[in-house]
Amino acid sequence: MPYFDSASAAPLHPVARQALQASLDEGWADPARLYREGRRARLLLDAAREAAAEAVGCRADELVFTPSGTLAVHTGVAGALAGRRRVGGHLVLSAVEHSSVLHAAAAHAAAGGTVTEVAVDRLGAVTAAGYRAALGASTALACLQTANHEVGTVQPVAEVAEVCAEAGVPLLVDAAQSLGWGPVEGGWSVLAASAHKWGGPPGVGLLAVRKGVRFAPRHPADERESGRSPGFANLPAIVAAAASLRAVRAEAEAEAARLRVLVDRIRRRVVRLVPDVEVVGDADRRLPHLVTFSCLYVDGESLLHELDRAGFSVSSGSSCTSSTLTPSHVLRAMGVLSEGNVRVSLPPGTTAEEVNAFLEVLPGAVAGVRERLGAGGEAPAAPEADSLELDALGLRCPQPVIELARAVGRVPVGGTVTVVSDDEVARLDVPAWCAMRGHAYLGEAARPAGTAYTVRRLH
Numbered sequence: 001m002p003y004f005d006s007a008s009a010a011p012l013h014p015v016a017r018q019a020l021q022a023s024l025d026e027g028w029a030d031p032a033r034l035y036r037e038g039r040r041a042r043l044l045l046d047a048a049r050e051a052a053a054e055a056v057g058c059r060a061d062e063l064v065f066t067p068s069g070t071l072a073v074h075t076g077v078a079g080a081l082a083g084r085r086r087v088g089g090h091l092v093l094s095a096v097e098h099s100s101v102l103h104a105a106a107a108h109a110a111a112g113g114t115v116t117e118v119a120v121d122r123l124g125a126v127t128a129a130g131y132r133a134a135l136g137a138s139t140a141l142a143c144l145q146t147a148n149h150e151v152g153t154v155q156p157v158a159e160v161a162e163v164c165a166e167a168g169v170p171l172l173v174d175a176a177q178s179l180g181w182g183p184v185e186g187g188w189s190v191l192a193a194s195a196h197k198w199g200g201p202p203g204v205g206l207l208a209v210r211k212g213v214r215f216a217p218r219h220p221a222d223e224r225e226s227g228r229s230p231g232f233a234n235l236p237a238i239v240a241a242a243a244s245l246r247a248v249r250a251e252a253e254a255e256a257a258r259l260r261v262l263v264d265r266i267r268r269r270v271v272r273l274v275p276d277v278e279v280v281g282d283a284d285r286r287l288p289h290l291v292t293f294s295c296l297y298v299d300g301e302s303l304l305h306e307l308d309r310a311g312f313s314v315s316s317g318s319s320c321t322s323s324t325l326t327p328s329h330v331l332r333a334m335g336v337l338s339e340g341n342v343r344v345s346l347p348p349g350t351t352a353e354e355v356n357a358f359l360e361v362l363p364g365a366v367a368g369v370r371e372r373l374g375a376g377g378e379a380p381a382a383p384e385a386d387s388l389e390l391d392a393l394g395l396r397c398p399q400p401v402i403e404l405a406r407a408v409g410r411v412p413v414g415g416t417v418t419v420v421s422d423d424e425v426a427r428l429d430v431p432a433w434c435a436m437r438g439h440a441y442l443g444e445a446a447r448p449a450g451t452a453y454t455v456r457r458l459h
Contacts, residue, residue, distance in 0.1 A: 002354040003313045006197075007149055007177060007290055007345035013199030016244035020201060020236050027235040032223065041235055048235075048242035055245045056175075056191060056208050057183040063208045064225035065238045069176050069194020070100040072205035075217065075228060076172050076190045077104035080141045081113070083214030084170070088138025089113035094126045094145065094155070095333035098174055101143050102329070114138075123282040124153035124334050128163045135167045142171050146178040150317040150330040150343060151281030152290035154178070158186030170213050177287060179206075180248045181256055189213045195241035198248050199348070203234060204241040248348070255348050256288035262346060262355045263291045273363045278436060280336045290345040292317070294331075295366050296436060297375030297402050298340025306365040307342075312358050316341045327428045337432035338425060339398040340366070375402045383412040390419045393450050397425040401433050408439065408457050415457050416442065422450035430455065 003011065027044045029037035046060075053060040066072040081091065091108055093101055095117040105115045118130040131142060142164050147154045157173055164171040170189030178184065180198030184191060190213060195204035207228060209215050221227030248255075271277050276296035295303065300316045307314055317328035317338070327338040344358070375398070388407055392400040400421040407417050419430060427444065430453040434441040440456040 001311045001313065002350070002358065004344045004346055004350070004358070005313050005315045006347035007152075007287075007343065008315055009196045009202065010180075010199040011347050012201065013244040013247055013348075015247035016200050016240040019243035020240035023236040023239040027239055030232070031235065044239050045233065045235055048239045051242040051246050052206055053208070055183065055242075055249055056179070056193075056206065058191070058208045058210065061226075062210055063206060064228045065233055065241075066205035066207050066225075066229040067203055067231070067234070069192060069197070069205040071229070072192035072194070072207040073098070073100040073172075073174060074104050074107075075219075076192045076207050076209070077101065077108070077141065077143065078218040079209070079215045079228065080170055080172060080190055080213065081108060082216035082218055084140040085216075087140050088136075090136060090139040091115045091141050091143070092118060092131065092134045092139055092169075093143040094118050094120060096120050096124055096148055096150075096330045097143060097145055098149055098176065101145070101174055105143075120333050122334055122336060123285075124148050124151045124280070124330065125282060125285065126155055126160065128156060128159035131160045132163045132167075135164065135169055139167065139169045142169050143174065144171060145174040145176075146184050147287050148281070148330060149177050150328060151292045151334070152177075152287040152345075153282040154285045154287065157184060157188065161186035161188050164189075177290075180245065181252050181288065182249070190215075195237075195244070198245055200241035200244040201237045204237045206241075251348065259346050259348075259350065260288040262350060262352060263289060263344075265352075265355060266291050266344060266359065267293075269359050270362065273359060274366050276436060278337045278432070280331070280334065287345075289347075289350075290343065292341065292343045294337040294432075295340030295342070296337065296433065297373065297398050297405065298366055298369050299373060299398060300338075300340050300342070302369045302372070303340050303342065303365060306368060307358075307361065310361045310365060312361065315343045315345075317343060327425050332428050335428070335431070337429055337436065339401060339429050339432075340369070373398070373402060375405070382410075383415065384410045385415070386411060387416045387418070389452075390417065392419050392421040392423075392426070395421065396423050397429065400426045401429050404430065404433065404455065405437075408437075408455070411457050413457055413459060416454055417457070418452050418454045420447055420450050420452045426453055427451065 029041040031042040172190040191208040193206040196202040222230040331338040431441040442454040
């Protein structure tokens with residue numbers, strides 16, 4: 001069964017498995033102790049730190065291991081902000097950061113700090129100018145992911161780091177999605193990553209803090225991991241994480257070139273095989289193994305279930321796969337379609353035959369979901385009135401857009417259709433539908449129940 005969700009968790013690398021099994025026998029003792037077993041464990045920990053630091057591109061004494069990538073992010077954000085609290089309490093981050101960064105920012109705001117989100121373009125990328133405009137005299141920290149976890153767009157980290165350096169503001173980079181493919185370029189100050197993203201075991205994060213960066217851990221410190229990650233370390237998992245990082249880096253150039261060809265095939269063929277599809281993210285500045293596309297008139301959760309039944313494991317940023325019934329914050333920030341969203345992230349070793357099989361299954365899966373939802377695109381009909389209003393209250397994605405598509409033929413060219421919906425997804429998907437189908441989106445207006453979205457028919 002092809003597994004196409006390595007952006008969530010990559011399969012355990014064979015080197016990680018070997019290192020984990022070996023270190024379970026050799027690395028069980030306390031590396032802080034001076035007896036033989038402790039010294040042996042300490043040697044393993046030091047070697048793992050050296051290997052990880054080499055891959056990150058920092059000094060070994062700048063890097064610590066944490067119990068997860070999320071904790072690395074939270075510790076990094078809180079520690080850097082606390083270290084510069086005399087400067088101010090202003091935090092700058094992109095609108096498409098991973099939820100771990102957003103949660104850290106929310107905690108900072110709840111404690112009285114201020115947060116500025118830098119907007120992205122339709123491809124999901126920030127600009128250095130956007131960060132320059134957001135930085136101020138009270139800015140204590142800026143955050144930027146190296147590559148987006150939902151659409152794969154690679155961010156201009158080096159350019160943003162230069163802008164931050166000019167302003168005297170440290171830059172924290174979330175390198176979870178990219179570190180397995182190569183080191184992070186530019187003058188970053190703090191880096192966080194997670195081993196299970198590159199084929200290491202879960203439960204190991206990396207936190208690197210450059211010398212000279214003011215940093216004050218916000219939890220009770222002990223003598224372990226420079227006081228930045230207290231508690232007894234999971235040494236076998238750390239050894240496996242470092243060994244697998246070194247291994248995937250050795251394979252990265254060749255594997256990236258091979259997977260990029262397969263992803264390009266998906267990007268090209270999905271729009272030919274499936275009607276009304278939008279491939280999102282940057283086609284060039286992107287991770288080599290990841291592609292995301294959205295399908296009009298499709299319930300994302302149903303589509304994922306169909307693909308799972310066909311033997312393909314993929315994921316989605318669509319709101320329909322979430323209990324919150326709100327669009328993915330990444331897709332919302334980009335202003336792209338969120339309906340029927342599918343993220344395909346190929347693990348190392350994926351074959352052309354597996355990708356071809358996925359492309360053979362996908363059109364039927366999408367068509368099946370659309371048929372069950374009663375979606376057939378814009379239905380031809382004789383115009384009934386110059387304007388229509390549709391009550392879509394209580395209908396969830398993608399039904400409001402399906403109702404809009406059915407009704408647009410019932411007004412003449414130049415006529416308007418207004419959809420009243422209480423589903424937050426409509427705010428994103430109605431304008432996206434207009435862009436894809438060539439109609440004009442006239443805007444929204446609040447109603448006592450829900451929001452009215454108005455569209456002008458252009459053809």
